[in-house]
Amino acid sequence: MTIFIKLYLLLNLSLVAFNIVFLLVNRRKRLTAYKINKSFAKEIRQALSESMNDHGDFPLSFAASLREHLPVTRNMLTLQQVIEADEEARQRFQPYIWEQIDHYAKKRDEYERAYYTYILSTFDYSRSKPADSDIVKLLAFLNSNSLYTFSNTMMALYAIGDIPALLRAVEKTDERPEFYHKKLLVDGLLTAKLEHAEFASQLQKNFAGYTPYTQNCLIDYFRLNGSDAVSLCLSLMRDPKTDSEVRYSAMRYFAKHPDPEAKRLFMEILADEDAAWLEQMLSIQALVKYGDPKVRMAIEKKVTSRNWYVRVNALQFMHRNGLRREDVLNILYLRDRYTSEYLLYLYREDEEMTRYIIDTIHLLNVQAEAVQESGNIEAISAPPQLLKVGDENI
Amino acid sequence: MKIFDFVHNVFTEDGVRSLLENVENFFVLYLAGYSTFLFVSVLIGSNQLFTDIKKRQLYNSIHHDYYYPISILVPAYNEEITIVQTIHSLMRLDYRLYEIVVVNDGSKDGTEDIVVNTFGLQRVLRPFRLQIPCKNAISVYEGKSENGVAITLINKENGGKADSLNMGINAAKYPYFVCMDADSILQRDSLSKIITPVLESPNVVAVGSMIRISNDSVFEDGKLVEHRLPKKFLAAFQVLEYERSFLASRILLDKFNANMIISGAFGLFKKDAIINVGGYQTGSMGEDMELIVKLHSYYRSNKLPYSIKYAYDAICWTQVPERMRDLIKQRKRWHIGLFQSLSKHPGLITSGSYIYYLLYELLSPFIELVGILTTVLAYFFDLIAFEYMLMLFLTYALFGASLTIISFTTRNYLSEVPVKFGDVVKAFLLCIPENVLLRHVFVWTRLFSILFYRGKKTKWGKIKRREISYSARN
Numbered sequence: 001m002t003i004f005i006k007l008y009l010l011l012n013l014s015l016v017a018f019n020i021v022f023l024l025v026n027r028r029k030r031l032t033a034y035k036i037n038k039s040f041a042k043e044i045r046q047a048l049s050e051s052m053n054d055h056g057d058f059p060l061s062f063a064a065s066l067r068e069h070l071p072v073t074r075n076m077l078t079l080q081q082v083i084e085a086d087e088e089a090r091q092r093f094q095p096y097i098w099e100q101i102d103h104y105a106k107k108r109d110e111y112e113r114a115y116y117t118y119i120l121s122t123f124d125y126s127r128s129k130p131a132d133s134d135i136v137k138l139l140a141f142l143n144s145n146s147l148y149t150f151s152n153t154m155m156a157l158y159a160i161g162d163i164p165a166l167l168r169a170v171e172k173t174d175e176r177p178e179f180y181h182k183k184l185l186v187d188g189l190l191t192a193k194l195e196h197a198e199f200a201s202q203l204q205k206n207f208a209g210y211t212p213y214t215q216n217c218l219i220d221y222f223r224l225n226g227s228d229a230v231s232l233c234l235s236l237m238r239d240p241k242t243d244s245e246v247r248y249s250a251m252r253y254f255a256k257h258p259d260p261e262a263k264r265l266f267m268e269i270l271a272d273e274d275a276a277w278l279e280q281m282l283s284i285q286a287l288v289k290y291g292d293p294k295v296r297m298a299i300e301k302k303v304t305s306r307n308w309y310v311r312v313n314a315l316q317f318m319h320r321n322g323l324r325r326e327d328v329l330n331i332l333y334l335r336d337r338y339t340s341e342y343l344l345y346l347y348r349e350d351e352e353m354t355r356y357i358i359d360t361i362h363l364l365n366v367q368a369e370a371v372q373e374s375g376n377i378e379a380i381s382a383p384p385q386l387l388k389v390g391d392e393n394i
Numbered sequence: 395m396k397i398f399d400f401v402h403n404v405f406t407e408d409g410v411r412s413l414l415e416n417v418e419n420f421f422v423l424y425l426a427g428y429s430t431f432l433f434v435s436v437l438i439g440s441n442q443l444f445t446d447i448k449k450r451q452l453y454n455s456i457h458h459d460y461y462y463p464i465s466i467l468v469p470a471y472n473e474e475i476t477i478v479q480t481i482h483s484l485m486r487l488d489y490r491l492y493e494i495v496v497v498n499d500g501s502k503d504g505t506e507d508i509v510v511n512t513f514g515l516q517r518v519l520r521p522f523r524l525q526i527p528c529k530n531a532i533s534v535y536e537g538k539s540e541n542g543v544a545i546t547l548i549n550k551e552n553g554g555k556a557d558s559l560n561m562g563i564n565a566a567k568y569p570y571f572v573c574m575d576a577d578s579i580l581q582r583d584s585l586s587k588i589i590t591p592v593l594e595s596p597n598v599v600a601v602g603s604m605i606r607i608s609n610d611s612v613f614e615d616g617k618l619v620e621h622r623l624p625k626k627f628l629a630a631f632q633v634l635e636y637e638r639s640f641l642a643s644r645i646l647l648d649k650f651n652a653n654m655i656i657s658g659a660f661g662l663f664k665k666d667a668i669i670n671v672g673g674y675q676t677g678s679m680g681e682d683m684e685l686i687v688k689l690h691s692y693y694r695s696n697k698l699p700y701s702i703k704y705a706y707d708a709i710c711w712t713q714v715p716e717r718m719r720d721l722i723k724q725r726k727r728w729h730i731g732l733f734q735s736l737s738k739h740p741g742l743i744t745s746g747s748y749i750y751y752l753l754y755e756l757l758s759p760f761i762e763l764v765g766i767l768t769t770v771l772a773y774f775f776d777l778i779a780f781e782y783m784l785m786l787f788l789t790y791a792l793f794g795a796s797l798t799i800i801s802f803t804t805r806n807y808l809s810e811v812p813v814k815f816g817d818v819v820k821a822f823l824l825c826i827p828e829n830v831l832l833r834h835v836f837v838w839t840r841l842f843s844i845l846f847y848r849g850k851k852t853k854w855g856k857i858k859r860r861e862i863s864y865s866a867r868n
Contacts, residue, residue, distance in 0.1 A: 005778065005786050008426050012793040015433035019800050022437060026444045034451045077451070115452035147594055148454040155457065181593040187460050308523050341521030348518045 037078045040069050044082045048089055058092070066096045071103045073112045080119060087124070094123050098130050101137045114148035117141050121155035126193065135165045142172040150180060154188055161194035167202055174214040182217050189221045200227035207232060212243035219249035223256050230259050237265050251282040258289045270298045277307035284313040291321050303331055303339065312342055319346045325356070332360050335368070414772045421765030425790060428754055432642050432797050438649070439641035440804045446707070461589045463491040464662070465571040467562030469555050470496055473576040474503045478512050480576055485539040486615070489585040493544040496576075497562045500532075500552030509547050513537050520546075520565075526673035528560040529553035555658070556674035556681035563673055566665060573682075575659045578712040579608065582617055587708035588662045595701055599667035599689055602648075602656035602704045604640065607633045608711035618711070621806070623817040628721060631828045632714045634798050634821060640706070641801040648704035652747030654690065654735075656702070658682035660710030667700070675738075680731015684738065690747075691739040718835075725836055726843040732756050733844055759841040794829040 047062040057063065069075040076097070083089040097119055104116035120138065130138075138160075141153040157169050166189075173180055192199070203218055210218065219236075222229035233250035236242045242250070254262040266283035269275045275283075284302060287295050302314035318327065332340055340361055347353040449455065466484055470477055477496070484494050498505050509515065515535035522531065529551040537545050550561050559573055570589065574580065584603065592598045609629040612620035624630045647653045658681065668674075668685070671692045678684045686702060693700035715721040736756055742748040753761070769786065772778050778786075802821045806813045813821075 005422060005782050008422050008429075009785060009789045011426055012429050012789050015429060016793060016796040016800075019433060019436055019440075019797070023440055023800065023804060026441065034448070073452070111448055111452045111454050114454045118453040118457075121457075146454075147456075148449075151456060152453070179594075179596045183460070183462070184456070184458060184593060187458065312523075338521055338523065341519065344519040345521055348520075354519070 034074050034077050036081060037069075037075050040075050041078050041082050044079060048083075048086075063096070066093075067099065070096060070100050073107075073109075073115060076100075076116070076119065090123060091127060094128065098134050101134055105137060105140060110144065110146040110149060113141065113144065114146055114152050117149055117152035117156055121152055121159050123159065125160045129160060129162070132162075135160065135162055139165060139168055139172070142169060142176075145178055147178065147180070150176070150178070151184060154180075154184070158188045158192040161192050163194055163199050163202060166192060166194065166199065167206070170203065170210075170214065170218075171206075174210050182213070182220070185214075185217045186220045186224065189217075190224055196225050196227060200225065200229065204229060204232050212246050215243070215246045216249050219246065219253055223249070223253040226257070229253060230257065230262075234259070234261055234265070237262070248278060248282060251279065251286060255282070255286040255288070258286075263287065263290055263295070267295070267298055270302065277305075277310050280305065280307070280310045281313050284310065284317055288317055288320065296321060300327075304334055304336070308338060311336070311339055315339060315342055315346065319343075328353070328357065329360065332357065332364060335364060411775055411777060414768055414775055414777055417764065417768040418772050418777065421761070421768060422786075424753075424761055424765065429793055431750070431754070432793075435642045435646040436797055436800055439645040440800070442645045443641075443804060456590055456593050458593065460490065461586060462570050462592065463493075463568040464489070464585055464589065465562070465566035465568045465665075466492060466494050466585075467559055467566065467571055467573045468494065468496045468576050469499060469558035469562065469573070470501065470505050470576040471499045471552075471555070471558075472501045472503045472505060474501070474505045474508050476577040477505055478508055480579065481509065481513065481545065483579045485541065485543050485545075486582060487580060487585050488582045491568075492585060493546065493567060495546045495548065495562050495565050497558040497565075498547060498549045499554065499558040500550065506547070506549050510535055513539065513545055515545060515547055522561075522564045524564050525669045526560040526563055528557050528564065528673075528676075531561065534565075554676055556676045556678060559681070560673040560676070563665060563668060569665055570662055571665055571668075572660065572662050573658060574661075574710065575712060578659045578710050579613070580660060581709040581711070584660070584708045584710060588660070588705045591703035591705055592662075592664075595703060597699045597701055598703050599664045599693070599700050600656055600686065600702045601662040601708070602644070602653060602702070603660040603662075603708040603710050604706045605636065605657045605659050605710050605712055607636060607714050609713055609716065611711070613711075618811050621811045621813050621817075623813060623820050624716075626716045627824070628718060629714050629716050630820065630824055631832045632721070634802055634825060634828050635832070636714075637805045638798045638801040641805060642797060644704055645706065647747060647750075650746065651701050652745070652750075653702055653704055654686050654747055654751055655683050656686050657710075659712045660708070662705075662708075678731060678734050679727045680735055683731050684735040687735040687739045687742065690745070691742055694745070695741060722835070722839050725839045729756075729840040729843045730847055733847065756844075759837040759844075762837050763841060791826060791829050794833070795825040798825040798828060 043062070043065060047058055050059070058066070066079075070079065079093060079097075083093055100116070104113055107113050107116075117138070135157075138153060138156060141149055144150055144153075154169060154173075157166055170185075170189075173185055200222055203221075207215060207218065219229065219233065221227070222232075233253045236246055236250040251266075254266070263286075266286050269279050269283045270287075280302065284299055287299065296318075299314050299317045302310050303318065305311045305314065315331070318331075323331075328343065331343055334340075340357070344354060344357050347357060468477075468480065468484075473480075481494060481496065496509060498509070515537035518534055518536045520534045520536070532549045532551065534549075535547040539545060546565060548561055548565055550558065553561075562573070563571060570592070572585070572588065588601050588603055591601050607624065607629065609624040609626070610622045611618060612622065623633055644653065661682065663685075667689065671685070671688045673685075674681045675684045675688070689700070689702065692698075715724055732751065732755055736748065736752055739748075743752075769778070769783055773780060773783050799822060802825075803818060806818075
């Protein structure tokens with residue numbers, strides 16, 4: 001047994017010793033690797049304070065020094081720190097940083113590659129765009145497995161706003177086996193500095209070639225950006241083979257951008273008793289902008305839907321389009337607790353209506369109890385007009 | 395020596411020797427296994443922390459302005475001392491869109507009045523879609539803070555913490571919710587940190603956070619400005635214990651999607667996923683752990699892709715018990731919660747993390763106690779020499795203490811607000827008693843909690859609170 005104990009002691013001691021050595025080595029290595037290069041920082045400040053030559057460029061000696069220093073990530077960090085708050089200075093250094101693209105593309109350290117693309121994403125490209133050949137090189141960073149390199153490169157591409165490059169980037173996103181969140185793509189495209197109408201039209205031309213995940217993202221982009229995608233979304237809604245998520249996105253598009261043909265499709269969905277609850281709900285949400293009697297009638301029926309979301313959305317629609325007391329009474333007569341409570345919530349700022357609803361619910365309850373006691377169950381389904389007495393009581 | 399006479403009468407000496415030897419071997423192997431696990435965990439944990447520094451320095455993170463909207467659920471029971479400070483701190487979070495839902499679980503003190511009056515809430519008749527069963531709401535109040543954060547207070551019939559959280563989930567408007575304790579404080583950037591894993595990985599259903607101890611630390615405007623080791627020994631011991639458990643298991647288990655604990659003090663959940671598993675288990679003493687074990691069980695048995703992540707830069711500051719009886723009460727609750735969770739989901743027995751929690755958490759007090767007794771008996775039967783027995787215990791204590799110090803110094807060295815030198819010295823002095831004394835208090839506490847467990851339901855585990863100012867130097 002003692003041999004076990006000796007082994008245990010030995011194991012513990014070596015584990016603790018290894019842990020300590022590991023921590024010390026790591027601390028030294030990791031915490032000093034990206035320490036600011038003070039002499040280089042001083043050189044940059046000096047160059048910035050000295051007058052520029054006739055072309056606005058830096059003196060040749062400093063330019064040479066930059067080319068020598070910037071391949072080292074630590075120096076790139078130093079430069080970033082010195083010029084961070086000075087937009088003019090940043091613009092002047094931009095070409096020198098882009099010059100390093102080949103070098104950083106070859107770097108083995110994925111964190112450093114991601115950092116380089118982050119730096120590229122921070123510039124204002126409305127004043128000077130990089131060369132097309134450099135943008136092509138930047139696109140190669142999208143082949144990285146690292147989420148951060150990919151995401152920072154996408155950010156740089158959004159900032160540059162070059163349509164062919166972004167179209168290629170969307171393709172790469174589509175082909176990418178690794179995860180890139182829908183939200184990052186949609187929000188990124190929305191912030192891209194480009195001619196959105198033209199970009200959207202190019203995306204629509206290639207739309208069928210994308211996976212449903214990307215298609216879903218793109219429709220959200222069209223919807224939020226206000227791009228014209230009516231015919232695309234209509235065809236997606238009509239095509240029974242469309243992926244369900246893409247179809248829902250297309251339906252959401254029309255909630256923001258009304259269209260008469262879409263309205264007809266939504267009415268068809270509402271008329272179909274077997275339609276999925278999500279489609280019914282999206283139809284009601286999309287029809288909010290149409291206040292005509294036919295729409296109102298179709299949605300009014302949905303107040304009794306078995307699905308809570310459909311019911312609540314129908315009620316919201318009715319409330320938004322102005323409910324009369326008779327309508328309220330009809331809804332209360334359904335004696336659906338959730339619906340009645342939701343009605344109260346919708347009228348939470350209208351004291352008179354709140355009182356009316358509470359009194360009516362009370363009256364309905366009293367009447368239901370009386371009917372049950374008398375044994376005349378059928379009387380419960382009496383027409384709501386009989387209960388208008390409650391209205392007079394207010 | 396009656397006990398030895400008894401043993402001699404019952405067993406033959408050779409038989410007892412052989413039994414003791416085998417038990418002792420198992421115990422040493424058990425300890426060696428645990429030490430190795432701790433070693434690997436601390437190694438991987440510290441390496442991860444260094445990598446995180448590099449990632450931070452090199453901007454390797456998701457840079458995004460628009461995250462998902464989040465509902466913050468704050469269950470409260472007799473929290474009049476801390477609730478206002480908590481809500482004030484929540485109103486100052488750096489996050490674009492979120493709501494605060496306080497669920498008052500039938501408090502007997504002035505929790506309701508103080509929240510309604512301080513934040514000028516108005517009573518509303520708001521319906522809830524009860525997707526998870528819970529006790530009835532009595533009244534609902536709504537309002538908005540000056541910076542536009544929606545605040546909802548739901549007064550409900552008393553049903554316990556799990557029931558309150560279920561009510562909060564029913565009332566939550568957004569697709570993700572955060573649950574937290576009414577006496578905890580979230581660091582200002584904590585929401586964006588805790589939601590980031592959702593954007594980084596697919597199928598994230600829950601995200602855990604870093605729980606740090608606020609006793610005696612100094613805050614300014616909700617932000618930590620001075621990190622102090624608490625003056626009271628008991629709280630200081632717990633700081634060491636929290637730091638060790640963070641570095642010694644959370645990070646490693648996270649790498650294998652094997653974390654079975656997300657603290658109830660601060661965790662993020664996908665609402666749909668929690669509704670799918672039926673919400674929090676009422677009557678459970680460790681509803682937070684039970685939920686995570688249930689998520690693992692549900693997604694694994696249905697072969698659905700999922701991940702439970704751990705955002706260790708999302709920080710929540712919480713108070714720990716300063717009185718021994720509160721601490722014992724808390725640990726009893728935790729251990730029974732662990733027992734309930736593991737025994738309710740035996741289907742997970744094939745997973746490594748389940749075996750770890752079973753052997754090194756749930757059964758550890760029994761194994762340790764048997765091991766100690768066996769070692770002592772082995773000494774009396776001349777199976778081991780006294781000096782070896784002593785060395786075994788000393789090494790075990792020193793090893794634990796060394797890992798505690800490594801975890802504490804690493805964690806704090808890498809923190810934005812490091813601890814003072816005096817506190818490091820204090821940590822060195824406290825790590826041995828923490829490993830020897832407190833550890834054994836916990837062993838007995840956990841042992842008795844299981845031995846005397848009668849399936850009694852506990853609703854709220856309360857410890858004595860004290861008011862802490864998070865908005866100014868104290």
